[in-house]
Amino acid sequence: MASAQGCTITDTSGIDFLDAYNNVPVLGHSHPAIADAVHAQLLRANTHTRYLDDVVDAYSRDLLALLPQHIESVVYTCSGSEANDLALQVAAYSSMSEGVIVARRAYHGTTSATAAISPSLSPAPRDHVVTVDIPDADDPDFGRLLAGRVRRAAAELERRGHGTSAFVLDSTMTSEGIIAGEHVRLALAVDAVHDAGGFYIADEVQAGFFRTGTWWGYESLGVAPDLVTFGKPMGGGMPVAAVAGPRVVFSDFGGQQRYFNTFAGTPAPIAAAHTVLNALRDGGFGERVPEAGQRLGDGLSDALAEAGVDGRVRRAGLMVGVDLQPAAGDAARAGAWAGELVEAMYARRVLVSRTGPGDAVVKIRPPLVITDEEIDRLIEAFRGALEDVGSAYA
Amino acid sequence: MASAQGCTITDTSGIDFLDAYNNVPVLGHSHPAIADAVHAQLLRANTHTRYLDDVVDAYSRDLLALLPQHIESVVYTCSGSEANDLALQVAAYSSMSEGVIVARRAYHGTTSATAAISPSLSPAPRDHVVTVDIPDADDPDFGRLLAGRVRRAAAELERRGHGTSAFVLDSTMTSEGIIAGEHVRLALAVDAVHDAGGFYIADEVQAGFFRTGTWWGYESLGVAPDLVTFGKPMGGGMPVAAVAGPRVVFSDFGGQQRYFNTFAGTPAPIAAAHTVLNALRDGGFGERVPEAGQRLGDGLSDALAEAGVDGRVRRAGLMVGVDLQPAAGDAARAGAWAGELVEAMYARRVLVSRTGPGDAVVKIRPPLVITDEEIDRLIEAFRGALEDVGSAYA
Known part of the structure; x- marks a missing residue:
């Protein structure tokens, strides 16, 4: 890692990643x-x-x-x-x-x-x-x-x-x-x-x-x-x-x-x-976080629906989980799927992680200052990752 | 406390204390x-x-x-x-x-x-x-x-x-x-x-x-x-x-x-x-700390001798203990004595503390950047504190 500003982490080769994983820099990195x-x-x-x-x-x-x-x-x-x-x-x-x-x-x-x-x-x-x-x-x-x-x-x-x-x-x-x-x-x-x-x-x-x-x-x-x-x-x-x-x-x-x-x-x-x-x-976070969370949650749900994936988006504000178990059947398959999705999002330069039983839940928790544009980029990366990984697990 | 610089802590009424107690700010406060x-x-x-x-x-x-x-x-x-x-x-x-x-x-x-x-x-x-x-x-x-x-x-x-x-x-x-x-x-x-x-x-x-x-x-x-x-x-x-x-x-x-x-x-x-x-x-601390510790230890020993107090100075570098038990006889008396000495040094605007059995050992561990002048001030305060408290415990 070379630097981190706002919701962006830049690696040592100069590549920018949208950080949707870190819950510590709540006001953005390097505030x-x-x-x-x-x-x-x-x-x-x-x-x-x-x-x-x-x-x-x-x-x-x-x-x-x-x-x-x-x-x-x-x-x-x-x-x-x-x-x-x-x-x-x-x-x-x-x-x-x-x-x-x-x-x-x-x-x-x-x-x-x-x-x-x-x-x-x-x-x-x-x-x-x-x-x-x-x-x-x-x-x-x-x-x-x-x-x-x-x-x-x-x-x-x-x-x-x-x-x-x-x-x-x-x-x-x-x-x-x-x-x-x-x-x-x-x-x-x-x-x-x-x-x-x-x-x-x-x-x-x-x-x-x-x-x-x-x-x-x-x-x-x-x-x-x-x-x-x-x-x-x-x-x-x-x-x-x-x-x-x-x-x-x-x-x-x-x-x-x-x-x-x-x-x-x-x-x-x-x-x-x-x-x-x-x-x-x-800073108006009492209004912004529910609104941002709604935008993110809706976008992820839409992406799942469009891909025909029977996942569940569970969410409290900007703490968001996408549970793939309903679609995959068992936790082990869902966990492998979630793992590939996280890697595919990384390839698309968005950082998320996994949690839950079998690590089958994609864990998304960006800094609270994430903008609508960044949320849309995150959703696009998720949509793309679903395509990249394909229907092998569904 | 209002501020702290080097070996000096300044309280909210503007009074400066020589800090000979804190082992965290090893290079001095607010470096x-x-x-x-x-x-x-x-x-x-x-x-x-x-x-x-x-x-x-x-x-x-x-x-x-x-x-x-x-x-x-x-x-x-x-x-x-x-x-x-x-x-x-x-x-x-x-x-x-x-x-x-x-x-x-x-x-x-x-x-x-x-x-x-x-x-x-x-x-x-x-x-x-x-x-x-x-x-x-x-x-x-x-x-x-x-x-x-x-x-x-x-x-x-x-x-x-x-x-x-x-x-x-x-x-x-x-x-x-x-x-x-x-x-x-x-x-x-x-x-x-x-x-x-x-x-x-x-x-x-x-x-x-x-x-x-x-x-x-x-x-x-x-x-x-x-x-x-x-x-x-x-x-x-x-x-x-x-x-x-x-x-x-x-x-x-x-x-x-x-x-x-x-x-x-x-x-x-x-x-x-x-x-x-x-x-x-x-920073030459391998030479300075033993030298500063020696100056401090010798000064404290001299002060004890001059006051006719049979105490022990134990020391490793600038970690210094003055044990009053040999002079006081039992730990409880020595602890009370050490407590009064610490307060008397505080009145003389030098911060030290106590440790050991019965809290009978005056604990002195200044920042490692303490100067010879500050060491001498510390020794003077200890000498004065011995006089202030008197021979009630000896």
């Missing part, structure tokens, strides 16, 4: 306002949070103002992994339990504790982790089905002697193949977690900061979280992440175990995060 | 070359390591050139905690064991797994962790004593069914009260770990990058590590850390469990890290 904010802060001061800095207080206030009233405190970390790891520690301490319920193919991080609750990394199964299958997004009974599975998982954790500490869910269920839609509601599942004495931790590392068309992905799920974690887009590329929740939960935990993180919430990454937050708040 | 390198990189590109960037390769080569030949690979993380967490995962996978040996008051991070091996955070004792007391730095038998304790710890881990995965040690043993000196050697202890099938993980998060007068703290301990972790000073304040080790150890682990870390080793923090590395390599 000058972020670079300048970091530069100014690095020239002024960038020590750790034992030295109080107004920059950090000001951001914390602005961030908390965007969250439900019971989310009163924020603790910074360097990465989404660290945020989820800390959320697990806090939940375990408050619930006096260790059991965790996650989705079948969940990914929540790479620390020991978050890797243990990330079946998608294929670590050894752990006794304190029980997975639930996420129901079909089209099933009108989604909420009731999921709640039943969560209740059974909690009962299993009880039986194993762990109890239920937390139900952790990526709000767009990305690794499950991007699960979104009118039936995808969590209220009953969250009731089940609460009945078992556990916390609902909304993992907004991928879904947060307007990816879904609203500030937080859980808003579309009809629930409010007990703890919420942030990451990837938060600093527009600078390493900053956080966990937020009720004040009492953190003070209880802090009373038992000291938490201090040298780089976390230092002024330079926070300056980047504040630039991102201000731009998202004042 | 313009670091700020400019980060700025330039943020304007060019700063995506994650799935997009290869020469900036990262170039740094990796330069870093590995400073390490023993068997340390062939480096994996980046965002924080020292993540680096130690990953080192534990890698060691556990390769050793097929989970038991960890650490020092009595060790601190290795705040993730679930690193907090579990950090007795100084006072988490609940864990079955897979056995601690060893670090012998007296003045004991000529230090190496043999420590090795015996490590062997007994390994036997205990074996008895508990965990086996020995790793012996993790901060190379300056900061939380133990800063343990350094001619007798402080590790070779026999490392033999004991190897005999038990475990890895010696050198935690260089605090000790690395010339803090001790050489590139790595373990050099003074007469050993070479199996795995080594880096953090704090690595990026001069930008969030970047790493674990390095033999290639085969990482490839074995990677074959079983995917490791990817969004912010880790991204070009902007790496640009900062490369600026730090170049400045340390070309």
